[in-house]
Amino acid sequence: MHVVKYVFQQHGDERGMLVALEECKDIPFEIKRVYYLYDTKKEVRRGFHAHRSLEQILICIHGSCRVLLDNGAEKKTVSLEKPYEGLYIANDIWREMYDFSPDAVLLVLASDFYREEDYIRDYETFKREMGKGRENYDGD
Numbered sequence: 001m002h003v004v005k006y007v008f009q010q011h012g013d014e015r016g017m018l019v020a021l022e023e024c025k026d027i028p029f030e031i032k033r034v035y036y037l038y039d040t041k042k043e044v045r046r047g048f049h050a051h052r053s054l055e056q057i058l059i060c061i062h063g064s065c066r067v068l069l070d071n072g073a074e075k076k077t078v079s080l081e082k083p084y085e086g087l088y089i090a091n092d093i094w095r096e097m098y099d100f101s102p103d104a105v106l107l108v109l110a111s112d113f114y115r116e117e118d119y120i121r122d123y124e125t126f127k128r129e130m131g132k133g134r135e136n137y138d139g140d
C-alpha cells in the first residue's frame with residue numbers, strides 16, 4: 001500500500017521547536033493547496049473516500065487522531081500524534097479519520113486544487129475501480 005510515515009527534521013533550541021517543509025524536497029510533490037480540520041466532534045469519523053489522482057500529506061500539528069487506510073486489498077491503521085510526523089497518502093487509497101482528540105488540528109498538504117470529481121465517495125465504486133486496476137493504481 002502506497003502510504004509513508006515521514007519524520008520531519010526538527011530544528012530545536014532553547015526557544016523551542018520548528019519544522020520547515022519545502023515542496024518537492026521534504027514533501028514529494030508540488031503543494032497546490034493547504035487545509036486543516038479542527039474542532040472535530042467526539043466520536044466523529046470523517047473521510048470515507050479515496051482520490052483518483054490527488055496525493056496528500058496529513059500532519060496532526062496539535063493533538064492526535066487515527067487514520068484507516070484501505071487500498072481495496074489490504075487495510076492498515078496509522079496514528080498521528082506528533083507535530084513532526086507526516087502521513088503521505090497516494091491516490092487510490094480509501095481513508096477514514098477518527099479518534100480525534102478534542103484539541104486535534106489536522107493539517108493537510110495537497111498536490112492539487114479542490115476538485116469534487118477527483119473523489120470516490122462510494123465504497124462499492126472504489127472497490128470496482130480498484131478491481132479494474134486503473135493505470136496509476138499503486139496499491140499492492
Ligand code: T46
Nearest residue numbers: 033035037046047048049051056058095097108113114
Ligand atoms: C481528505 C481528508 C483528509 C472545500 O470546499 N475545499 C477543500 O479543499 C476541502 C478539502 C473541502 N471543501 C469542502 C467540501 C465539503 O463541503 O469542505 C467540506 C468538507 O469536506 P469533506 O467532507 O471532503 O471533508 P473530509 O474531512 O471528509 O475530507 C477531507 C478532504 O476533503 C479529503 O481530501 O483526504 O480531509
